[in-house]
Amino acid sequence: MSLKKDFKKYSLNTYARVGPVFVKGSGSWLWDGKGNKYLDLFPGWGVSILGHAHPAIAKVIAAQAKKLIHIPNNLYFKEQAALAKEIVLASFPSRVFFGNSGAEAVEGAIKISRLYSKEKYEVITMTDSFHGRTFAAMSATGQKKYKAKFKPILKGFKEVAFGNLAAFKKSLSKKTAAVILELIQGEGGVNVASRAYIKEIKKICQKKKILLIFDEVQTGMGRTGKLFCFQHYGVKPDIMLLSKGLGAGVPISAIVVSNKIAGLMQPGLHASTFGGSPLVTSASLAAFKVIKKEKLLNNVNRIGDYAVKRLKVLKNKFSLIEQIKGKGLMLGIELNCPAQPIFLKCLSKKLIINATHGNILRFMPALNVSRKEIDKGLDILEGVLSNS
Numbered sequence: 001m002s003l004k005k006d007f008k009k010y011s012l013n014t015y016a017r018v019g020p021v022f023v024k025g026s027g028s029w030l031w032d033g034k035g036n037k038y039l040d041l042f043p044g045w046g047v048s049i050l051g052h053a054h055p056a057i058a059k060v061i062a063a064q065a066k067k068l069i070h071i072p073n074n075l076y077f078k079e080q081a082a083l084a085k086e087i088v089l090a091s092f093p094s095r096v097f098f099g100n101s102g103a104e105a106v107e108g109a110i111k112i113s114r115l116y117s118k119e120k121y122e123v124i125t126m127t128d129s130f131h132g133r134t135f136a137a138m139s140a141t142g143q144k145k146y147k148a149k150f151k152p153i154l155k156g157f158k159e160v161a162f163g164n165l166a167a168f169k170k171s172l173s174k175k176t177a178a179v180i181l182e183l184i185q186g187e188g189g190v191n192v193a194s195r196a197y198i199k200e201i202k203k204i205c206q207k208k209k210i211l212l213i214f215d216e217v218q219t220g221m222g223r224t225g226k227l228f229c230f231q232h233y234g235v236k237p238d239i240m241l242l243s244k245g246l247g248a249g250v251p252i253s254a255i256v257v258s259n260k261i262a263g264l265m266q267p268g269l270h271a272s273t274f275g276g277s278p279l280v281t282s283a284s285l286a287a288f289k290v291i292k293k294e295k296l297l298n299n300v301n302r303i304g305d306y307a308v309k310r311l312k313v314l315k316n317k318f319s320l321i322e323q324i325k326g327k328g329l330m331l332g333i334e335l336n337c338p339a340q341p342i343f344l345k346c347l348s349k350k351l352i353i354n355a356t357h358g359n360i361l362r363f364m365p366a367l368n369v370s371r372k373e374i375d376k377g378l379d380i381l382e383g384v385l386s387n388s
């Protein structure tokens with residue numbers, strides 16, 4: 001109890017914390033200090049893609065900590081070079097910059113869009129998008145509630161309705177430098193962009209020489225059943241942003257810049273003290289290895305399909321469910337009522353999921369989650385919905 005009091009007294013009040021005090025985790029499970037076991041189907045807000053305390057990640061971090069934790073980015077070290085190569089070979093011809101968080105990656109991408117052209121500086125963003133809490137990332141975010149108290153926000157961002165091609169076309173001007181979007185909006189409610197929409201945006205961007213930025217902070221690293229979500233769409237971006245699952249738990253982000261424009265960045269224009277340290281890049285390399293070795297993309301597709309089937313059964317049973325949304329293991333249940341009370345009831349039954357965008361329940365389990373764990377979680381949810 002005194003720990004919760006200390007949080008209240010000494011930590012800035014930015015988070016509405018709930019639940020017990022967690023002390024350890026393993027796979028899709030967390031334990032509180034009293035030995036109670038919780039099923040975590042939203043580990044680390046989508047960060048802990050291999051679940052908690054994966055032995056391969058723990059081993060690499062421990063070994064790396066004994067060798068070299070940090071070294072500045074004006075010196076050479078092998079882990080960062082190896083990770084950049086891994087990402088490039090798995091995505092598209094490009095060069096990579098490493099930072100520490102999703103928002104930091106967004107900031108860097110916006111800086112690149114300014115380098116791209118002197119005359120063009122506008123960035124098109126999407127309604128219900130989420131790009132982070134730093135100033136430019138917040139300005140790019142298409143949700144009023146995050147910006148209302150921080151006006152004036154940065155100029156140069158134009159918001160258009162997600163999925164509406166006509167609105168996108170109408171928003172373009174001679175000043176348009178870039179468009180930033182999530183192929184599947186996460187925090188904004190698990191909204192999946194259609195293939196036709198993305199293909200058309202790509203065509204327009206190519207024709208008008210507008211940079212296409214895919215924010216894959218949440219959809220990257222296997223979350224949707226392919227290593228990167230753009231691979232479902234057959235459309236390559238000019239810039240891809242990664243974070244969350246990239247380090248399987250350690251803070252790391254990447255700006256993946258296509259070779260066509262990578263030359264815009266030169267020494268002195270951008271930097272990050274901690275970005276891509278030996279510690280975090282070695283953990284990320286280990287995560288890539290585990291995804292391959294444990295064939296986790298297959299698991300995401302198999303378990304994702306299974307979860308959707310079960311969720312559809314729940315939809316038929318409960319009239320408060322409007323629709324099931326998402327792809328792979330990025331799933332949302334749209335309710336016709338607030339989602340937070342359902343999230344809290346699930347937590348009281350020792351199931352961790354997420355409530356977002358008012359009425360959306362969200363699941364982003366570890367990529368190695370089992371069918372049995374999904375069954376257990378959905379059984380708990382079913383019980384909660386029965387009493388709601």
Ligand SMILES: Cc1ncc(COP(=O)(O)O)c(C=O)c1O
Pocket residue numbers: 100101102103104106130131132133182186187215216217218243244
């Ligand atoms: C798509 C997307 N972009 C950017 C961010 C911001 O990431 P961070 O909180 O690491 O700054 C998030 C976080 O949820 C996100 O989902």
